[in-house]
Amino acid sequence: MTLKRYHPVVIFLYFAAVLLVTMLVQHPVIAGISFFFAVLLKWRVVGVVKTLKSLWHLLPMLAIITCINALVNDSGMTVLFTIGRRSFSLEALLYGLVAGLTLLAVILWFSSYSDLMENGRFLAMLGRRLPVISMMVSMIFRYIPDTLQHGREIDMSQRALLGSDDRHRKTKVARAIRLVSILMAWSMENAIETADSMRAKGYQAQCRRPYARVRWTLRDVMSLLLIVLLSVLAVIGVAMGGAAFLFYPEWFIPARALAGGRLYILAGAFVALGGLPFLLDVEQWLRDFASHRRRPSSCKISPFVAAMLPCCGSASQRQQLP
Secondary structure, three states, rough: OOHHOHHHHHHHHHHHHHHHHHHOOOOHHHHHHHHHHHOOOOOOHHHHHHHHHHHHHHHHHHHHHHHHHHHHHOOOOOOEEEEOOOEEHHHHHHHHHHHHHHHHHHHHHHHHHHOOOHHHHHHHHHOOOOOHHHHHHHHHHHHHHHHHHHHHHHHHHHHHHHHHOOOOOHHHHHHHHHHHHHHHHHHHHHHHHHHHHHHHOOOOOOOOOOHHHHHOOOOHHHHHHHHHHHHHHHHHHHHOHHHHHHHEOOOOOOOHHHHHHHHHHHHHHHHHHHHHHHHHHHHHHHHHHHHHHHHOOOOOOOOOHHHHHHOOHHHHHHHHHH
């Protein structure tokens, strides 16, 4: 992934811009675009199998959110069907669908961010100016997978020592309570050891340097300016009313959203912002292809070296060597 090679500030600002537009704009078009590019980025980062596993767990959440909103909210003029005294409207289903897509998109964006933004790069970005906050955030992101992995190890050890009798509910509850107590003790002990270790290494000193060596390049500056430009265009589109959309009592797009192409400006800027990592991949591929074309097509190999290689040397060449 080309985006991972850029400066941590570029990665952080990119995800911040995408997440802000996704969470602040309640529009079906924006929610659909954000979910689409979030899935594509997840596929680009971790592969098809892990992306399908994530969607397998997230899509039922989307169905539950949509159905719950239709059950608890009977607003809307377009009635689809009625069960008893309860009516189900198209507007309620659409609102629940948009809310669910927004939530799933945010989860996928954060998942891709955790895969691209390593702890060392985050500490290198904010370690000097905000050392305590950067360390806390880094430890939180590290705490979740470490706790899950340690919980699996404890559960496997308990099953090996005490057996795996899951027929009785009391046995399950007792094992779960014992697992939680062990995890709590381990997490507190680990936090104390980490704090003592960081204090002994002089983390609070002002003369320290970050572990990851990151430097600004011209590509980082150009990408940062492009992100800022697209974000400004999206903000202008929202400020001009391009994100206007009414769900109740009947869903429709107001005239002010379409006047002057405001919705198209917002959607176009957000599409370009969401597809920026793939544009960077294409740019890197073109750069590599151009550099490969500039290289010489064939390299002259010394006859002495060619004679020693079974794939390059022939019998006549070997005979001509002294």
